[in-house]
Amino acid sequence: MSATHYNHLFGPVPSRRLGRSLGVDLTPFKTCSFDCIFCQLGRTTRKTVERREYVPVNEVIAELETWLGTGGTADYITLAGSGEPTLNSGFGRVIEFARDAGGIPVALLTNGSLLADPEVRAQAARANVVKVSLSAWDASSLEHINRPDPSIGFKGLIEGQWLFRNEFQGELWMEVFLVWGANSTPKDVRGIADLVRAIGPDKVQLNTAVRPPCEEYAHPVPEEQLQELARLFEPTAEVIAEYSSDSSARVHATEVDILDTLERRPCTLDQLCAVFGLHRNEATKYVGKLMRMGRIVQHRRAGGVYYAGVHRGDS
Numbered sequence: 001m002s003a004t005h006y007n008h009l010f011g012p013v014p015s016r017r018l019g020r021s022l023g024v025d026l027t028p029f030k031t032c033s034f035d036c037i038f039c040q041l042g043r044t045t046r047k048t049v050e051r052r053e054y055v056p057v058n059e060v061i062a063e064l065e066t067w068l069g070t071g072g073t074a075d076y077i078t079l080a081g082s083g084e085p086t087l088n089s090g091f092g093r094v095i096e097f098a099r100d101a102g103g104i105p106v107a108l109l110t111n112g113s114l115l116a117d118p119e120v121r122a123q124a125a126r127a128n129v130v131k132v133s134l135s136a137w138d139a140s141s142l143e144h145i146n147r148p149d150p151s152i153g154f155k156g157l158i159e160g161q162w163l164f165r166n167e168f169q170g171e172l173w174m175e176v177f178l179v180w181g182a183n184s185t186p187k188d189v190r191g192i193a194d195l196v197r198a199i200g201p202d203k204v205q206l207n208t209a210v211r212p213p214c215e216e217y218a219h220p221v222p223e224e225q226l227q228e229l230a231r232l233f234e235p236t237a238e239v240i241a242e243y244s245s246d247s248s249a250r251v252h253a254t255e256v257d258i259l260d261t262l263e264r265r266p267c268t269l270d271q272l273c274a275v276f277g278l279h280r281n282e283a284t285k286y287v288g289k290l291m292r293m294g295r296i297v298q299h300r301r302a303g304g305v306y307y308a309g310v311h312r313g314d315s
């Protein structure tokens with residue numbers, strides 16, 4: 001709706017758990033300490049644990065200032081986006097500014113791999129809500145599912161998350177991402193649930209690969225099974241995988257426009273982002289939903305992954 005173009009902000013996007021959420025992107029595309037097999041953004045292009053100002057924090061703060069100054073409103077400001085936000089050495093300053101100047105609660109979505117570092121914990125603790133992910137139960141499952149930077153060990157990862165829980169006064173949510181055949185048997189999930197219980201988050205959320213994942217073999221766990229597995233957690237996990245759709249008017253309008261475009265011309269995710277002014281996170285939501293509805297299909301070609309509309313009458 002706004003005419004202002006932002007390089008580091010996206011949305012606000014409707015989010016089921018965070019209401020209207022303004023996204024803040026603090027890293028270049030796919031700069032991450034993990035390379036998860038289920039990542040909806042594709043393979044990690046820069047795998048690192050080096051913390052620095054990948055995106056200038058002053059620039060992000062200036063954009064937030066403009067957004068707030070032009071009447072921007074949201075239920076949450078969320079640090080998420082193209083990579084791991086805690087890799088940005090100044091992410092705590094962004095949280096502080098958003099919370100104090102904007103008076104809007106701040107959520108941080110992190111893979112939790114850097115929480116062994118006291119400085120990262122101190123910066124993260126400034127958020128109102130921190131969502132940490134954990135999808136492995138030992139070193140080899142971490143290696144298989146999250147493919148971390150070689151300097152990240154399983155023990156340090158769990159210790160960091162545990163220490164953070166003990167220091168953080170806000171709401172800690174944990175997201176467990178299950179992939180069919182990789183970490184989806186009751187035995188695997190019990191292993192993860194034991195660790196989650198020891199960490200003691202306020203909420204546990206279960207997700208699965210309903211949007212196109214990075215690796216073709218990362219299949220989603222069916223909904224009924226995910227519901228069953230949710231009971232292995234304490235507190236019982238909430239299933240957040242979007243098997244069904246968001247039907248708000250704005251989402252519906254964008255979805256219709258995207259489908260319309262793809263029925264005329266196959267596009268990559270990047271092309272859709274450019275045409276509709278969407279962040280990749282948002283675009284994957286629409287593409288995932290249209291694929292589940294059988295309205296579009298995915299083709300892998302030399303130039304990348306293309307999405308194309310399935311014309312009615314096609315089989």
Ligand code: SF4
Pocket residue numbers: 032033034035036038039040041044082083084111
């Ligand atoms: S899912 Fe998150 S943590 Fe995993 S590779 Fe993608 S951006 Fe990194």
